[in-house]
Amino acid sequence: MGAQDTICALASGPPPSAIAIIRISGPAVAEVGKRFLASGLPEPKRASLTYIYDASGELIDQGIALHARAPHSYTGEDTLELYLHGGPAVIDHALRALTSVSGIRLAEPGEFTRRAFENGKLDLTEAEGVADIIEAETTAQKSQALRQLGGGLTEIYDTWREELTGALALIEVMIDFPDEGDVPEDTVRPILERLAKVIAEIETGLGDRGVGERIRDGFRIAIVGPPNAGKSSILNRLARREAAIVTDIAGTTRDIVEVRIILGGQVVWIADTAGLRETEDVVEAEGVRRARRAAAEADLRIHVIDGAAPSPPPGPIEAQDIVIFNKADARPAILPPDGALPVSAVTGEGIDTLESWIAGFVSQRAASVEAPVITRARHREKLAAGLASLVSAREALAQDIGAELAAEDVRMALRQLSSVIGKVDVEDVLGAVFSKFCIGK
Ligand SMILES: Nc1nc2c(ncn2[C@@H]2O[C@H](COP(=O)(O)OP(=O)(O)O)[C@@H](O)[C@H]2O)c(=O)[nH]1
Ligand SMILES: [Mg+2]
Known part of the structure; x- marks a missing residue:
């Protein structure tokens, strides 16, 4: 894989598309211009409408050719971009014709940018x-x-x-x-x-607090609480699909189930966890251990109180955490504690408010650092x-x-x-x- 190879690839999205962009970078660009373009390699940075033929003289397509000369290009090498009709047959014909030239091959993922890096056009960040x-x-x-x-x-x-x-x-x-x-x-x-x-x-x-990484990869939120409080049901409500299994059997959720949603303009990963309780079951015990870790590592915890059963007080609550009082539709066994949001995973009551609380948290956290390094x-x-x-x-x-x-x-x-x-x-x-x-x- 020497830098002397010329690389080519489809740079636009999967066909069919209105236009397909084929990108070529490397020393063979001049030869491509001479052999394939009816009007030859265009002047640098001048779009030129041209017929494009393969080596046997068969027409590939009519399109726009755009050339940039080293080092004044994205990769720092001679480059040529062809704007063709975005059909699979056109793309296939063009790539076959190009790679039939010795010294031209298909690019690896990121290889154009890697060349730009190696030629000093970009640094790694x-x-x-x-x-x-x-x-x-x-x-x-x-x-x-x-x-x-x-x-x-x-x-x-x-x-x-x-x-x-x-x-x-x-x-x-x-x-x-x-x-x-x-x-x-x-x-x-x-x-x-x-x-x-x-x-x-x-x-x-x-x-x-990892804001730059969270903006890029998503904020982490963990739903925690005792078994059967309705944690998985809440997750499914937020996900708007049946992502986690819901049963009335305590200890159903063992592994962490995560769903990715967008709230407050941010990517948010919501993790449903095993109900926190002492258990003899080895698998469930491992689930509880993972639940505790997910809770500790999360940016925000949603503590779920089971409104239909007297439950132990929730685990360690941090200032930004959210406490919800679930099963507000059922006849409550206990009164909601101060500051707890009454919700029902069954009727959907309070879910909008829960979402807006989460959105408020993530957007505020994202804005708390002006320019993450x-x-x-x-x-x-x-x-x-x-x-x-x-x-x-x-x-x-x-x-x-x-x-x-x-x-x-x-x-x-x-x-x-x-x-x-x-x-x-x-x-x-x-x-x-x-x-x-x-x-x-
Ligand atoms: N009435 C009522 N039942 C609920 C509500 N949320 C969950 N449940 C029921 O409570 C049981 C446990 O729910 P699940 O989501 O599996 O709880 P988890 O163990 O905390 O994940 C299931 O039978 C659910 O149907 C709710 O808001 N209202
Ligand atoms: Mg569950």
């Missing part, structure tokens, strides 16, 4: 932004992806890297200082100031490691012998931050990042 914008279903996801694609994260990481490179230079001066053990206060202070600034900003970034677990891991190195550098500097150690720590931190934007250690992540792309992107 910008390439991730490209993947995210294609996947975006909510406006919030789209805005976040656009910001990332436009270098929003790159800028932040570059500022940090610049600050740390400056700190490193000062530490190196300190190491070379003639009078060891007698470094003037003035030398250390600007280093500590630089470290403190970056440390504080990374801590703020890490302390965002983390949108993927990959960023979080690297940032956390970078932070640990910087904290250790700061400690080392507090001791006289520490300059060498501090320099090493700052270098480590720089490496972690650089790997987020793909400047170092890219081999491990490239496959993982680009394989998730669509073909043709």
